[in-house]
Structures are given as C-alpha cells and as structure tokens.
Amino acid sequence: MSPGQYSFHIVAGICHHSSVSAPHLVLNMVKTTRLIIGIPLCFTLLVAWFAWSALSSAPKMAAENLRGAGLSISAAIEQLAAADSSFHSLVRYTTPDIAYFALIDQQGIVRFHTNPGLIGTHYAHSIQKTFPDGISEQRELLGTGEVAYLLRTKIHPNHNQYLLVLAMHTYRADQVIRRAQTGVTIVSVLTASLWVLTVVLFFMLRREEHRRREMLRREEMARLGEMGAIMAHEIRNPLAGIKGFAQLAQASDSLEQTRSYADIIVSQSLRMEELVNDLLSFAREDREERQTTDLAELVHQSVAMILVEARPANIQVEHEFHTPLMCRVVADRITQMLLNLMKNGIQAMPDGGLLRIGLEHVGKTARITIADNGIGIPPENLPHIFEAFWTSKAQGTGLGLALCRKVAEEHGGSLKIESAIGTGTTATIVLPTAF
Amino acid sequence: MRRHTILFLVVFLWLWCHEASAFWGSDSKGSPSGLNVAAGFDVNTITTLSGTALAPPRRGEGQHTEMPVATNRGTVSVILGPWWYWEKHAITIQINQELTITGSLAQGKNGALYLFTQRIENRSSGESITLRTESGAPLWSGYGSGSQGGGYQNNGSGSRSGAGNRGGMRGGRR
Numbered sequence: 001m002s003p004g005q006y007s008f009h010i011v012a013g014i015c016h017h018s019s020v021s022a023p024h025l026v027l028n029m030v031k032t033t034r035l036i037i038g039i040p041l042c043f044t045l046l047v048a049w050f051a052w053s054a055l056s057s058a059p060k061m062a063a064e065n066l067r068g069a070g071l072s073i074s075a076a077i078e079q080l081a082a083a084d085s086s087f088h089s090l091v092r093y094t095t096p097d098i099a100y101f102a103l104i105d106q107q108g109i110v111r112f113h114t115n116p117g118l119i120g121t122h123y124a125h126s127i128q129k130t131f132p133d134g135i136s137e138q139r140e141l142l143g144t145g146e147v148a149y150l151l152r153t154k155i156h157p158n159h160n161q162y163l164l165v166l167a168m169h170t171y172r173a174d175q176v177i178r179r180a181q182t183g184v185t186i187v188s189v190l191t192a193s194l195w196v197l198t199v200v201l202f203f204m205l206r207r208e209e210h211r212r213r214e215m216l217r218r219e220e221m222a223r224l225g226e227m228g229a230i231m232a233h234e235i236r237n238p239l240a241g242i243k244g245f246a247q248l249a250q251a252s253d254s255l256e257q258t259r260s261y262a263d264i265i266v267s268q269s270l271r272m273e274e275l276v277n278d279l280l281s282f283a284r285e286d287r288e289e290r291q292t293t294d295l296a297e298l299v300h301q302s303v304a305m306i307l308v309e310a311r312p313a314n315i316q317v318e319h320e321f322h323t324p325l326m327c328r329v330v331a332d333r334i335t336q337m338l339l340n341l342m343k344n345g346i347q348a349m350p351d352g353g354l355l356r357i358g359l360e361h362v363g364k365t366a367r368i369t370i371a372d373n374g375i376g377i378p379p380e381n382l383p384h385i386f387e388a389f390w391t392s393k394a395q396g397t398g399l400g401l402a403l404c405r406k407v408a409e410e411h412g413g414s415l416k417i418e419s420a421i422g423t424g425t426t427a428t429i430v431l432p433t434a435f
Numbered sequence: 436m437r438r439h440t441i442l443f444l445v446v447f448l449w450l451w452c453h454e455a456s457a458f459w460g461s462d463s464k465g466s467p468s469g470l471n472v473a474a475g476f477d478v479n480t481i482t483t484l485s486g487t488a489l490a491p492p493r494r495g496e497g498q499h500t501e502m503p504v505a506t507n508r509g510t511v512s513v514i515l516g517p518w519w520y521w522e523k524h525a526i527t528i529q530i531n532q533e534l535t536i537t538g539s540l541a542q543g544k545n546g547a548l549y550l551f552t553q554r555i556e557n558r559s560s561g562e563s564i565t566l567r568t569e570s571g572a573p574l575w576s577g578y579g580s581g582s583q584g585g586g587y588q589n590n591g592s593g594s595r596s597g598a599g600n601r602g603g604m605r606g607g608r609r
Contacts, residue, residue, distance in 0.1 A: 114480075145469065
C-alpha cells in the first residue's frame with residue numbers, strides 16, 4: 001500500500017464515521033427501487049389474475065344463461081305445440097329474447113316460423129344432418145349483422161318429431177361479460193395510473209438520491225480539506241520543534257545541553273506518534289472477532305492503569321462493581337475507550353478531585369458511568385465534542401471522544417456525555433450484554 | 436435489462452388496455468349498433484310492428500335514414516335505406532303519426548332494437564312505400580321496384596335453398 005493510499009484509507013475511515021457512506025446510499029437506493037417496483041408489480045399480477053379469471057369465466061356464464069333460457073323457451077314451445085297441433089297458438093308466443101324460431105318436420109319442411117312467409121318452405125340443410133341427438137348450440141351471424149345464439153333441439157308434440165330452431169338475442173345474457181369487461185377496464189385504468197405514479201416517484205427518488213450523493217461527495221471533499229489542514233498543523237508544530245532542537249543539538253558543544261535538547265525531541269516525537277496512533281485507531285474498521293468477556297474485569301484493569309496518572313494529580317478514584325457482567329466485545333477497544341474517558345476526567349480536574357467509576361446491569365444492557373467533579377464542559381462546546389479533530393485542549397488531537405463513540409457504536413451500544421460547569425462531567429456507556 | 440423491463444410493461448399495459456377498451460366500443464365496426472346497416476337483412480327475423488313515429492326520418496349512422504318508432508316492443512330504430520334514396524322516394528312522415536312497418540328485426544350490441552324496413556305504411560296519411568323485395572333485396576341497389584326474383588341473401592352468404600323468391604332458413608356454423 002502506497003503512502004497516498006494509506007492516507008486516503010484513514011480519511012475514508014473518518015468520513016465513514018462522520019456521515020452515511022456512498023455504498024450505503026447505493027444499497028438503500030437498490031432496496032427502495034425494489035420496493036417501488038415490487039409493490040406495483042405484485043398488485044399488477046394480482047389484478048391481472050383477477051381480470052383473467054373474470055374474463056375467462058364470463059363467457060361460460062353467459063353461455064349457461066343462454067342455454068337455460070333457450071331450454072325454457074323450448075319447453076314452452078313444445079307444450080304449446082302439443083296443445084295446438086295447428087301451431088296457431090305459437091304465433092302469439094314471444095319473449096324479448098327471441099330473434100326467431102321455427103319448427104321443421106322430418107321431411108325438412110318448415111311447419112312453423114315466426115316469419116309466416118317461410119312456413120311451408122324447405123329447410124336449408126339435410127334434415128338428417130341437422131337433427132341433433134340432444135341439443136346443438138352455437139353463436140351465429142345473422143344477415144342483419146347481429147350475432148345470435150342458435151339452439152337446435154328435437155321436440156315431440158303429440159308423438160311427432162320436429163326440429164326446433166331457436167335464435168335468441170344475446171344482449172341480456174352477455175351482460176355478465178360486459179360487467180367483467182367494465183371491471184377489467186376500471187382496474188386497468190387504476191393499474192396504469194399506479195404505474196405512472198410509480199415511474200414518476202421512481203424518477204423523483206432517483207434524482208433526490210443523485211442530489212444526496214453529490215452533497216455527500218462535496219461534504220467529504222470539504223472534510224478532507226479540513227482534516228488535511230488540521231493534520232498539517234498537528235504534525236508541523238512538533239516537527240518544527242524537533243527540527244529546531246536537532247539544529248541546536250548539532251551546534252551545541254555541551255553534552256548536558258545536547259541531552260536536554262534530545263529529551264525535547266523525544267517528547268515531540270511521542271506527541272506525533274500519539275497523533276498517528278489515534279488516527280489509526282479511529283480509522284480502523286471493526287473487523288476483530290468479539291469475545292465474551294467480563295466487563296467488570298476490563299473496567300477493573302482500566303482503573304488500575306489510570307491510578308498511575310490519578311495519584312500524582314491528587315485525584316481519588318472510587319469504583320463500585322462486584323458482579324461479573326459478560327459482554328461480547330473486543331477487549332482492547334473497550335479498554336482504550338475507558339482509558340480515554342478516564343483520562344479526560346483526570347484532565348478536567350487540574351486541582352485534584354474525585355473520579356467515580358460505576359458498572360451496573362440494566363435489563364439486557366451493561367451501563368458504565370465515569371463521573372468527575374471537575375470544571376465541566378461549556379454548553380456551547382457540547383454539540384461539538386464528538387466531532388473528529390475538534391478539541392478545546394492546547395495539546396489534544398481532537399479524536400478521543402470521537403473514537404470513544406465509534407467504539408461504543410461498533411459494539412451496538414452508545415455513549416452519552418452530560419456536563420455542567422463547576423459540577424463536573426458524567427460519561428455513560430451502554431453496551432448490550434452477552435446473555 | 437431496465438429497457439427490456441420498461442418495454443415489457445408498456446406492451447403488457449397496452450394489450451391489457453386494448454382488451455379492456457373493447458367494452459367502450461372502440462372495436463366496433465364503425466357503428467354503435469354493430470349491425471350491418473348498409474345491407475343488413477335476414478328473412479328469418481322478418482316481423483311486422485305497429486307504432487307511433489317519435490321523430491321524422493333523419494340521417495342516421497352510415498348515411499342511412501333512421502327513425503325512432505314507439506312500438507309494443509319498446510322504441511325501435513327503423514332503418515329506411517340510404518338517405519339519398521329516401522329523399523327521392525320519401526313519403527311524408529310526421530311526429531306522432533301511426534305507422535305499420537314490416538322488416539327484419541335485430542338487436543344491436545348496444546341493446547337497442549333495429550328494424551331493417553321492407554315496407555312501411557303511414558296509417559295516418561294512407562301513404563306507403565316498399566323499400567325491399569319480399570326476399571329482402573334492397574330496391575336502391577338496382578334490383579328494381581316490383582322485381583321479386585332472385586334468391587338474394589343480404590350478408591353474402593350465398594344462395595338460399597327453399598321457396599324461391601321468399602327465401603328460406605339459413606344454416607351453417609360460424
């Protein structure tokens with residue numbers, strides 16, 4: 001990895017923490033797109049299935065209606081024919097659905113027709129072929145252009161056999177088809193409207209997403225410039241000191257003086273090393289495997305380590321935690337977070353004071369509190385304390401609290417800071433427990 | 436991939452809407468009734484209706500003369516042949532005059548009844564006019580008035596068997 005790549009990796013890590021990343025946005029966009037397309041697609045398929053079933057069943061229902069009506073009329077005609085062998089009574093028989101009907105004898109002679117002019121004529125087809133065994137039905141185009149339902153069946157008035165040819169208007173029976181078509185039309189229009197809205201929504205969202213991505217890119221570029229300036233400043237100061245004292249040591253004849261310069265050079269080098277370490281910690285991805293660890297033990301170790309700094313500063317450290325509390329954590333990261341917060345507490349009490357450490361089990365979480373009675377944080381600084389490179393200290397890197405919050409969130413927890421001027425500051429860490 | 440999806444959706448919606456729009460009459464063969472107004476006639480459906488003219492004859496669909504008549508079967512649209520023929524041979528028919536009309540009755544796909552007139556008599560004025568032969572051949576198409584010959588079948592389905600000039604029943608399947 002080249003130095004350029006390395007610095008970009010750090011910057012990317014910091015930017016990743018400060019705002020939503022571009023890949024995350026792309027993933028969100030893909031999910032949103034799937035949702036936007038998926039819901040109307042499911043709706044369309046459902047509606048298509050409904051339309052298909054309605055349209056396919058409607059003609060069958062219409063045919064059944066026509067067959068039922070046709071058979072009823074046939075039965076009525078047979079009864080009238082049986083009652084009056086001259087068929088005169090059939091002249092008066094009519095219903096709105098009948099287009100025409102005729103009775104044909106076995107010789108193919110039309111014995112009755114609703115058009116009296118056709119009575120006595122020959123039937124157009126071979127009577128043997130047109131006498132069906134049961135009923136014969138079909139839709140037929142009449143000379144007027146009307147499509148009528150044509151039913152042929154045998155009737156037996158007074159032991160004579162006749163072929164009944166019955167043509168019926170289909171408008172009433174086809175109402176069920178028209179209703180189905182109306183339903184399909186309405187849902188089609190609704191579905192088309194839904195798709196239009198979906199497409200509009202999709203393009204609006206896509207435009208908004210592009211705008212957000214562009215804003216994010218600009219923010220990242222701005223942050224990169226700002227961070228570069230801060231890093232240059234943080235590195236240049238100790239580097240200038242190192243250079244100056246190295247030049248003095250070079251020119252000095254006194255061994256004592258040279259050692260004193262060397263001490264300063266080492267001190268400045270350590271400051272730079274600390275900055276680099278903080279940066280690496282902050283930019284590091286949470287890829288280490290978490291272990292089930294006793295959090296009380298980690299807090300205890302951290303307290304033991306901080307006592308070395310606390311005692312010379314006349315700071316009393318109180319801690320109260322007895323119960324083992326198991327959490328799945330990366331122990332090094334948690335220890336680093338606790339030490340950072342405890343050091344902050346110590347630095348907030350330049351004239352000595354009390355640092356209280358607490359650990360308790362609350363529901364399914366572990367709550368760690370680190371409270372000092374120091375100078376406190378001014379209210380105007382509170383909104384900025386978690387920002388990377390923001391610091392109120394002369395020698396700080398501005399990464400401490402940002403790193404602490406990152407560690408807490410990496411573990412599925414949170415970090416909260418409460419402070420009041422003259423009263424002190426309390427940091428509360430909440431982490432999920434293992435069990 | 437996205438282009439294909441959009442294309443598929445457009446085709447799907449077009450086909451669907453095309454199917455659905457059939458209901459609204461966009462697939463009709465040029466007339467709301469769906470009937471063959473120009474040459475439609477079927478001897479099987481010849482009937483005689485009596486009624487009252489609801490309006491004088493006017494130019495209706497397909498440049499044919501049309502007149503609404505109130506009958507015992509409801510309001511029937513009486514088709515009286517081409518407008519130019521009716522203007523030339525017209526009898527006077529005024530609103531509310533009593534009429535007797537013989538013709539081929541059909542129901543349009545809009546549910547209305549249409550009567551393709553063979554002969555019409557104005558009982559109020561005593562005038563009458565024959566527009567078709569007994570077999571249904573239209574006199575305006577060159578068969579000539581008084582000509583009773585020929586087995587004309589109006590839908591062009593061929594000759595009819597049976598009783599010569601009076602025609603017969605049609606058969607066959609669609």
